[in-house]
Amino acid sequence: MKLEKVTKRWYDDACGTALALEFVGERWSLLILRELMFGPRRFGEIRAQLAGISANILTQRLASLEAGGMLVRRTLPSPASVQVYELTPWGQEIEPVMQTMGRWATRSPLHDPTLPMSPASAMLSMRTMIDPVKAGALRMTIGFRVGGDRFLGRLADGVLGITRMEPAGADVVVEADPTPLVVWLYVKRPVAAMEADGVLRIVGDRAAAERFADLFALPPKIMPPAG
Structure with a gap:
């Protein structure tokens, strides 16, 4: 073709x-x-x-x-x-393009992190928005059971690698649908409140989960035009 x-x-x-x-x-x-x-x-x-x-x-x-x-x-x-x-391999090279677009677009006041998203979108969001300075010295494995999908993340040297696979043996596993997951990461809703509502569950090292969540923040919003 x-x-x-x-x-x-x-x-x-x-x-x-x-x-x-x-x-x-x-x-x-x-x-x-x-x-x-x-x-x-x-x-x-x-x-x-x-x-x-x-x-x-x-x-x-x-x-x-x-x-x-x-x-x-x-x-x-x-x-x-x-x-x-x-x-x-060439198709995979578009990831940094998507990350740049994502960082750019989330500065808009129209961006709403509570809207629905797919498991893959949630994973890409984490790879995009992680703070490499904060993450620099932290090493851990973290699993995600998200919306029927399974992922294993490996954090080292400020880089979060993510593979679609069962997260057996991870230091901590987060179980949630994609939207509650990103609300936890970016809106910073407490884990206890989300667990009480039944929308998120932490399995394993809870302190590691809290340290992981602290690595993420959305960029500042653009200022509206004057006048």
């Missing part, structure tokens, strides 16, 4: 930003890449995390991203034998 047959339009502009928009500027494209950031996903798994996308549009966007070299399809070995989509 040739790229020009799936992009639908070209800007006729040599700027790399224009070409980037040809690759990922259509609605849903970046969010599809976000959902694949932590490992391969089946078609239904991707669609389940993108509220409002139709099967037809998802099929079109996956074909366009595959043609552009950002993802590939493959069949998992037996006994699974199902088709999955996963990012290519």
Whole structure:
């Protein structure tokens, strides 16, 4: 499949930003890449995390991203034998672009961290918003059971690596849906209150969980225009 047959339009502009928009500027494209950031996903798994996308549009966007070299399809070995989509190494390189966009957009007064989000979005948010200075000397493993998904985070040298896998043996495990998780991290609602409401649970080293939560803050909001 040739790229020009799936992009639908070209800007006729040599700027790399224009070409980037040809690759990922259509609605849903970046969010599809976000959902694949932590490992391969089946078609239904991707669609389940993108509220409002139709099967037809998802099929079109996956074909366009595959043609552009950002993802590939493959069949998992037996006994699974199902088709999955996963990012290519070049597709994975879009993560820092997403992080820069995320930091930029969350400065808007319109950003609402209490709105719904997917497990992958919550994981990407943590990798984006962690304070590397505060995290510099802290080493720990932290697991997440979030919205039916499982992740293991490894924090070292100010960097939070996250892999989609069962978090067996982690120092601490956080169990919550994505939105309560980010409310805990950014709104700083106390763990005890969230546990009392049944929306979040800490398993393991609670002090480590509190130290982890302290590593995150949203950037300051932009000032509204004068007048």
